Amino acid sequence: MSKKRIATVWLDGCSGCHMSFLDMDERLIEVFQQADLVYSPLVDLKEFPEQVDITLVEGAVSSEEDLHKIRMVRERTKILVAFGDCAVTGNVPSMRNPFGAKATLQRAYLENVTLHPQVPREAIPALLEKVRPVHEVVKVDVFIPGCPPSAETIFLALSDLLADRMPDMAKLTRFGA
Amino acid sequence: MNQPVRVKTLKIDDRDVSGREDETILEVARQNGIFIPTLCHLEGLTPIGACRLCLVEIKGVSRLLPACVTRVEEGMEVYTQSERLQKYRRMVLELLFSERNHICSVCVVNGHCELQSMAQILGMTHVSVPYRFPRLPVDASHERFVVDHNRCILCTRCVRVCDEIEGAHTWDVMGRGIDSRVITDLNQPWGESETCTSCGKCVNVCPTGALFEKGKPVSDRQKKRQFLPYLTMMREERR
Ligand code: SF4
Ligand code: SF4
Ligand code: SF4
Ligand code: FES
Numbered sequence: 325m326s327k328k329r330i331a332t333v334w335l336d337g338c339s340g341c342h343m344s345f346l347d348m349d350e351r352l353i354e355v356f357q358q359a360d361l362v363y364s365p366l367v368d369l370k371e372f373p374e375q376v377d378i379t380l381v382e383g384a385v386s387s388e389e390d391l392h393k394i395r396m397v398r399e400r401t402k403i404l405v406a407f408g409d410c411a412v413t414g415n416v417p418s419m420r421n422p423f424g425a426k427a428t429l430q431r432a433y434l435e436n437v438t439l440h441p442q443v444p445r446e447a448i449p450a451l452l453e454k455v456r457p458v459h460e461v462v463k464v465d466v467f468i469p470g471c472p473p474s475a476e477t478i479f480l481a482l483s484d485l486l487a488d489r490m491p492d493m494a495k496l497t498r499f500g501a
Numbered sequence: 502m503n504q505p506v507r508v509k510t511l512k513i514d515d516r517d518v519s520g521r522e523d524e525t526i527l528e529v530a531r532q533n534g535i536f537i538p539t540l541c542h543l544e545g546l547t548p549i550g551a552c553r554l555c556l557v558e559i560k561g562v563s564r565l566l567p568a569c570v571t572r573v574e575e576g577m578e579v580y581t582q583s584e585r586l587q588k589y590r591r592m593v594l595e596l597l598f599s600e601r602n603h604i605c606s607v608c609v610v611n612g613h614c615e616l617q618s619m620a621q622i623l624g625m626t627h628v629s630v631p632y633r634f635p636r637l638p639v640d641a642s643h644e645r646f647v648v649d650h651n652r653c654i655l656c657t658r659c660v661r662v663c664d665e666i667e668g669a670h671t672w673d674v675m676g677r678g679i680d681s682r683v684i685t686d687l688n689q690p691w692g693e694s695e696t697c698t699s700c701g702k703c704v705n706v707c708p709t710g711a712l713f714e715k716g717k718p719v720s721d722r723q724k725k726r727q728f729l730p731y732l733t734m735m736r737e738e739r740r
Contacts, residue, residue: 409606412627419604421634454634459627467626471606494624499617500605 328377331363333397335390336417337383340472341408347475358486378485380407384417385456389449398462406464409471418455425451470501511577526568537581541656542569545729553593557581594620595628602651608710610722615708642692646704653711659703666732671697
């Protein structure tokens with residue numbers, strides 16, 4: 325059996341989900357006996373590869389860049405996994421939604437700053453008006469709730485997916501877990 | 502008082518069960534260990550059928566009926582677990598989650614919330630309708646308690662416990678449909694309420710983090726509800 329190709333992507337999240345991924349500790353060896361990690365913030369690769377079997381997406385869709393990235397990832401991925409509450413519900417990043425992007429930038433870059441208050445306009449992607457969970461933007465195949473999902477949850481879900489089974493997530497985790 | 506008790510026999514999920522004529526499908530189901538999910542219902546308070554999580558199928562009836570406010574009838578055939586019901590229950594939950602800002606990871610009752618655990622029990626892993634993200638207030642004017650409207654699911658347990666058990670009727674509901682909100686007195690800050698006795702009953706019956714006590718660690722947010730059936734019973738005996 326040829327090894328599966330897996331990837332992880334980081335949109336608007338705190339990286340806690342990736343930390344939890346690393347928390348699988350020695351079980352990472354078990355995972356990577358069955359799969360190659362072909363793209364991730366954990367490996368040094370610039371381009372998202374053409375064909376990926378399973379991609380875990382951490383974080384919500386928050387900026388123009390996130391939107392662009394997730395659409396490209398979706399096209400190149402067989403099974404797209406919303407990885408953690410930010411990807412599944414919008415979670416913490418979405419707490420700006422009741423106020424809108426403008427008020428958020430104002431609060432962060434103007435109201436709370438004493439030295440050179442200014443909203444950056446260059447080299448960083450523009451915020452979308454509203455933060456969205458991943459499945460509101462592209463089709464998602466598997467949802468792993470949790471903030472972050474535990475290493476155990478990630479391991480069991482990945483094991484199922486690598487064996488071509490759909491994991492029963494409600495048994496393993498919940499929102500906010 | 503001493504009227505003869507009439508007993509009805511019926512089937513729930515193909516099991517023969519019986520109940521008093523004044524009992525609901527939910528009561529009889531629970532007596533027989535049959536699980537029907539609920540959110541607005543709470544033993545000891547008047548049932549109102551608001552959340553629709555307890556919908557069941559009844560043979561010969563095309564509509565789904567809420568088990569918490571539907572009386573048992575002779576020969577009824579009730580189904581509580583069909584695919585169709587699971588689908589609608591998850592849909593009800595998804596609508597509740599999408600309507601306000603339920604961000605479990607930063608909620609004061611994370612791990613002790615009935616909405617959160619109901620999502621897990623019913624296998625809801627995401628919300629398939631768009632979230633609304635309304636802008637809602639938090640009222641921390643009361644010296645001991647807080648109401649966070651972001652977490653309220655309008656079950657009105659607080660309204661009923663304050664009216665029916667405490668007898669203060671501090672809480673009520675204002676507005677219509679999706680714009681409804683629970684209010685204290687005539688929509689004054691809770692801290693200025695003249696009717697509230699600060700007994701904390703509403704806080705303890707609230708299924709979510711909408712009502713909570715100030716200055717308690719998250720690990721200590723288990724709501725205490727044991728008092729309710731007891732208080733109701735004592736009141737009824739005195740009538
Ligand atoms: S779900 Fe929680 S841990 Fe994961 S990225 Fe979002 S905030 Fe961080
Ligand atoms: S604390 Fe007691 S009196 Fe005050 S609103 Fe809650 S239930 Fe009513
Ligand atoms: S505040 Fe709590 S108890 Fe009252 S209606 Fe809202 S969710 Fe129900
Ligand atoms: S529990 Fe029956 S409608 Fe809410």
